[in-house]
Amino acid sequence: MKRVLAATFAAALAFPAVAHAHPDHSVAPPAPVANPVYGTGWQQRAPIAGGPRQEHSVAAIGRHVYLIGGIRPDGNGGVTTVPDVEVYDTRANTWRRAAPLPVPMNHPNAVAVGGRIYVLGGLSGGASWEALADSFVYNPVTDRWTKLPPMPKGFERGSAAMGVHGTRIYLAGGMRTLTPGPGGLQDTVADVHSYDVLTRRWTTLPSLPEARDHVGGAVVGGTFYVVGGRDRGQVNVRDTVYAFSRGKWTERAPMPTPRGGLASAVIGTKIYTFGGEGRVIDGVNTVFPETEAYDTRTDRWEELAPMPIPRHGTAAIGVGDTIYVPGGGNRGGGAPMDVNDAYKPR
Template identity: 65%
Template structure:
């Protein structure tokens, strides 16, 4: 396995400077309504599941506790067109293929940063707002047994962001990259950061880690074998999708670069099963053409061999969704089927043949 070390820093916090970088001028506004969903074949591990009961959802996060998948926040179709940020939390029972409601988020968020430690769901900031989505410092922890949210101290000032890559290492939640501002629509500001932080869910303490080699948002994240992987994503706009894979050894505090993704894309969903990380869908420039293309790619990264494999494509190509594994099956609820905001209620699962 070849590994190339690309960055070695101390504990100083690294934040990308604010840059007037924007979405592609042709990036569509959110049209409102429910877009038509075209399905491909369900084969080679793919299975259609009960659609999201509350309706279309996009730019949410997911978490698994036991056999249940929690769909947290995001955007939904607005009553007067366009989309709106929601507090909704929906619960999918993977054994019975049924949906139920959970206590809503205390604050409406899209692109929330979500992770599970000791059976509790942590939300560490996200984005919210009307025509301009700004980063929030709000943090909460949810007890599934009590169906109750509890407010935590806010994120330290200056590191708030949404759409970060997330991983869990012991009791620490790792956040890499993300964005502080997202203005939806043509030419909208997208403020991507390279900030890397860790939150200890037991002590409540925040720690600054070496920054990413390059800023990323709408990026995949997973911890496998104690290493935190940050996959794909984009840097200040849909035309700037990336194929990079960065790996952090939390103890050595060093980033290295691994084999790149076969397909550069942002807005992906990612989940780990065993020693492999599976990546799904995405949005952005495709083969140098339309920057608003939605991807159907399913690609798996073997962390032991530093090698990628192309797998059966998504039956419903989507971006702005999220993925989580339960008993070796990966669940992918919601997402957008067109560039920008185009939420749908599709809910699929993928069962890897080799785990």
């Protein structure tokens, strides 16, 4: 069932390290899942072969979904940032390993362009997750990563909104620091840049109207959309939708449900958003089950069947007519899972 809403206009530098428990990104086992309801477009797929993962990114080449970086349980009650890359074959419903990132990263900024995967910065592991400028391109034919020009000095960040138009990769917002611990710094930014994969040059673009991180991003019809997200904290969620076209930002119809830590993907002219974090119930930060879609042609939102297992800190990618959503956590903070679901819009 869907309801259409009137328009008003988702490492340490050399070594993985543990990020300790804290209120905003506490390390906890996943919550028990009681009889998740599939159907209404949702299907359970083969779990991530390498085990639970969260705060990763995904990109697709052909029928293959690449799961890149992120965090996983370290076996000692914490999490570790990993360089691991796993590949999901959407046709065979199987997983395999690929060459790892040269640098372990969580919240990596990753997209696919021209049959290759670009990772343009991210966050490190350790006691404080700091921005990394390191950028790389992956060739699936050779299974090798090659170093690229780093992100511009002073503008390094992870967890940015991403989009691709032609040979240009767009990055909007993100965060420079996520410090574990009560009151830990979360340095959200409004910076916007593009990177041309042919010239290998970075360009500074007009900043977002407001800073955002853990935000959805997509390019549809030549327009770059930045959807939802948060500003300096898990519970500081936002419902805004910004659109960048012809050199300026405009505001579009807001999301029905403000969310940060959401995943987003495109099928046709619609942007689909999944889950998220910052849903406060009885003073506790929990996750959102919502699936909502934005029609870029009509500037309208619709509510769709919720996630069978609500999660945040996940990522989504469209392959053909289906969206794949691997990993994420079903508690507020760090609670990596190996769940891998597919959603096919009706």
